[in-house]
Amino acid sequence: MLKIENLHARVADRTILEGINLEVKAGEVHAIMGPNGSGKSTLSKVLAGHGDIEITQGSISFEGKDLLDMDPEIRACEGIFLGFQYPVEIPGVSNMYLLKAALNARRKYRNQPEVDALDFLTLVKEKVKLVQMDNAMLYRGVNEDFSGGEKKRNEILQMLVLEPKLAVLDETDSGLDIDALKIVSDGINALRSKDRAVVLVTHYQRLLNHVVPDYVHVLANGRIVRSGGRELAQELEQKGYGWLEIEDRAEATQALS
Amino acid sequence: MSTSLREHIVAEHARQLPQLPGQGDSWLTKTRQEALDRFTESGLPTPHQENWKYTDLRALEKQRPQASNQLTLAVDQIARYFPEQMHGHRMVFVNGYHAPELSGVGTLPTGATLLPLSQKLTTPDEALRARFNASVNGHGNALTDLNTAFVRDGVFLQLEDGIALDRPLHLLFLSTGGGMTHLRNLIQLGRNSEAVLVEHYVGLDESLALTNVVTEARTEDGARLSRCKLQQESASTYHFGAFFLDQAANSQARLFGIDLGGQLVRNDTNSRLDGTGAEVHLHGVYAPSEKQHMDNHTRIDHLHPHGTSREIYKGVLGGQGRGVFNGKIVVHKDAQKTDSSQSSAALLLSKTARVDSKPELEIYADDVKCAHGATVGQLDETAVFYLQSRGVDEASARNILTYSFADEVIRQVGNEALRKHIEAHFIAKLPNGQLLRELL
Numbered sequence: 259m260l261k262i263e264n265l266h267a268r269v270a271d272r273t274i275l276e277g278i279n280l281e282v283k284a285g286e287v288h289a290i291m292g293p294n295g296s297g298k299s300t301l302s303k304v305l306a307g308h309g310d311i312e313i314t315q316g317s318i319s320f321e322g323k324d325l326l327d328m329d330p331e332i333r334a335c336e337g338i339f340l341g342f343q344y345p346v347e348i349p350g351v352s353n354m355y356l357l358k359a360a361l362n363a364r365r366k367y368r369n370q371p372e373v374d375a376l377d378f379l380t381l382v383k384e385k386v387k388l389v390q391m392d393n394a395m396l397y398r399g400v401n402e403d404f405s406g407g408e409k410k411r412n413e414i415l416q417m418l419v420l421e422p423k424l425a426v427l428d429e430t431d432s433g434l435d436i437d438a439l440k441i442v443s444d445g446i447n448a449l450r451s452k453d454r455a456v457v458l459v460t461h462y463q464r465l466l467n468h469v470v471p472d473y474v475h476v477l478a479n480g481r482i483v484r485s486g487g488r489e490l491a492q493e494l495e496q497k498g499y500g501w502l503e504i505e506d507r508a509e510a511t512q513a514l515s
Numbered sequence: 516m517s518t519s520l521r522e523h524i525v526a527e528h529a530r531q532l533p534q535l536p537g538q539g540d541s542w543l544t545k546t547r548q549e550a551l552d553r554f555t556e557s558g559l560p561t562p563h564q565e566n567w568k569y570t571d572l573r574a575l576e577k578q579r580p581q582a583s584n585q586l587t588l589a590v591d592q593i594a595r596y597f598p599e600q601m602h603g604h605r606m607v608f609v610n611g612y613h614a615p616e617l618s619g620v621g622t623l624p625t626g627a628t629l630l631p632l633s634q635k636l637t638t639p640d641e642a643l644r645a646r647f648n649a650s651v652n653g654h655g656n657a658l659t660d661l662n663t664a665f666v667r668d669g670v671f672l673q674l675e676d677g678i679a680l681d682r683p684l685h686l687l688f689l690s691t692g693g694g695m696t697h698l699r700n701l702i703q704l705g706r707n708s709e710a711v712l713v714e715h716y717v718g719l720d721e722s723l724a725l726t727n728v729v730t731e732a733r734t735e736d737g738a739r740l741s742r743c744k745l746q747q748e749s750a751s752t753y754h755f756g757a758f759f760l761d762q763a764a765n766s767q768a769r770l771f772g773i774d775l776g777g778q779l780v781r782n783d784t785n786s787r788l789d790g791t792g793a794e795v796h797l798h799g800v801y802a803p804s805e806k807q808h809m810d811n812h813t814r815i816d817h818l819h820p821h822g823t824s825r826e827i828y829k830g831v832l833g834g835q836g837r838g839v840f841n842g843k844i845v846v847h848k849d850a851q852k853t854d855s856s857q858s859s860a861a862l863l864l865s866k867t868a869r870v871d872s873k874p875e876l877e878i879y880a881d882d883v884k885c886a887h888g889a890t891v892g893q894l895d896e897t898a899v900f901y902l903q904s905r906g907v908d909e910a911s912a913r914n915i916l917t918y919s920f921a922d923e924v925i926r927q928v929g930n931e932a933l934r935k936h937i938e939a940h941f942i943a944k945l946p947n948g949q950l951l952r953e954l955l
Binding site: 339340 | 902904909
């Protein structure tokens with residue numbers, strides 16, 4: 259489904275990714291872990307098409323198509339969803355409105371008619387239950403005055419309504435209490451199927467107790483330095499990132515200069 | 516031989532005077548003449564005056580505006596400016612002339628008086644004399660003087676104590692074919708009375724017009740006034756709108772100013788909280804694009820204790836649009852326990868748009884709460900990306916965020932029909948706004 263080859267990327271004049279190789283097949287869940295500043299968030303933004311990141315080398319294909327050629331909204335319509343680490347507040351635009359606009363954008367892209375109002379309402383109400391959000395929140399501004407946990411649940415709600423082929427979740431677990439973590443995990447598990455794939459970007463392995471990944475990759479200094487199964491995450495939890503002898507980026511930069 | 520604008524105005528006044536209402540009345544004739552004299556003395560304001568620093572009327576100085584013509588329009592030419600489902604008492608004016616054939620006032624509650632001002636001006640009575648210029652009273656400028664000298668029509672609304680106007684009063688002022696129009700609205704709300712007023716200014720074609728309107732209002736103890744001024748003049752119109760409100764104790768005013776049209780727009784919105792516990796909410800949205808210039812000067816005077824004022828102005832500026840916001844709040848020495856807040860925010864959608872924003876606080880009391888803040892910025896690119904990542908194209912994403920910015924004010928417009936009308940016309944102004952309408 260997703261194939262990243264020798265990806266190099268930079269933001270402004272700082273190189274962040276230095277040769278990422280990763281293949282994600284339908285049905286799989288991959289976890290990408292790594293210390294702060296390792297490039298995890300940049301990788302997820304690259305997949306969604308963030309304009310501030312410049313790709314200097316390498317390629318990404320999604321279902322055989324060149325992903326780097328596509329604008330962010332086209333990627334979304336093709337079936338990629340990015341769950342934001344810091345979801346944006348948009349007062350004045352209701353959650354319902356955004357969900358409907360997003361769903362209809364996809365349908366238009368596929369030459370399907372707009373969603374029927376009643377079907378849409380039924381769909382949303384069903385998904386809202388999964389993330390245990392109050393129906394009234396649907397009619398509030400997007401993430402407006404939501405708590406950190408509510409924002410993350412709202413991301414999961416959007417994901418469930420949009421049913422992406424590939425969901426990339428950037429630190430969706432950060433800042434969640436145990437109950438919210440469970441709700442978010444249940445939401446992600448509800449999306450899992452043989453036709454879909456999930457990439458979880460996370461700092462901690464606690465999310466992986468609830469959403470069990472097929473593969474775990476450790477990102478450091480812009481490269482994947484270790485890949486393995488679920489046990490790799492557990493090992494990291496016990497031993498810390500130091501165990502992998504990951505250099506601090508600052509030190510590495512100093513050594514080079 | 517070329518004449519100056521002042522000479523032209525004097526000649527134009529002499530020419531129009533025989534047709535203006537109230538000819539036989541010495542008080543009105545004198546009032547008009549004194550105002551004309553003040554105008555010829557001062558001339559139009561210039562950027563040397565602090566209050567007009569950013570709004571240059573030199574282009575207007577070159578014009579020689581004549582009176583606009585009395586015209587007959589068909590209802591279907593203007594029906595699109597009736598907000599759907601508003602069902603207001605409607606009074607329509609075309610080029611400053613009352614147009615009864617387009618109006619639909621319907622039945623008013625007992626204790627409510629609503630008349631075209633021209634009727635009152637023809638034979639001025641005590642009620643008129645007591646109200647006319649009473650709120651302007653030393654706070655006006657050259658344009659209010661011009662208005663006094665030339666005023667032909669407008670509305671006179673009076674509510675007796677305890678009377679609530681059952682439906683909104685929709686005042687539709689249409690302009691077509693160019694020329695100058697001077698309107699005056701006089702509003703008197705008795706104790707604990709209540710009214711929703713919509714002042715709606717619309718240009719029907721692109722001819723150069725000058726609309727100069729003064730609205731004076733007084734709310735007696737406990738009265739509630741909601742006033743929304745919606746300005747959709749043509750892109751070649753000079754629009755001057757002054758509003759003077761006197762608020763007695765415990766009266767409440769919710770004021771909105773929405774500016775979408777006009778070439779050069781200047782609003783002076785003033786409220787005097789002249790009684791204990793009076794409250795004013797003063798909100799505005801201005802959206803100049805292309806070469807439009809929109810200037811909002813507001814002034815709130817807290818004169819007595821326990822007054823409350825809330826002010827939010829939002830500017831959305833595109834193209835080479837220019838905006839000015841100057842919000843003055845004066846807390847006088849007796850106005851203890853005043854609770855006041857002001858915020859002004861502007862969104863620049865292009866590199867060539869510009870806004871000058873200035874809060875002015877003068878506080879002479881020591882036990883008060885006054886907050887103010889001003890921001891100028893661009894759209895949040897992270898938010899644009901967020902919407903794109905959900906499948907929304909970039910142009911629509913920008914429109915959604917722009918709409919969301921202005922909506923903080925627009926959504927506070929209490930009347931739903933009016934709010935929808937404002938939203939629709941605001942969205943229509945955005946580039947590719949029709950896409951957003953589809954999504955909404």
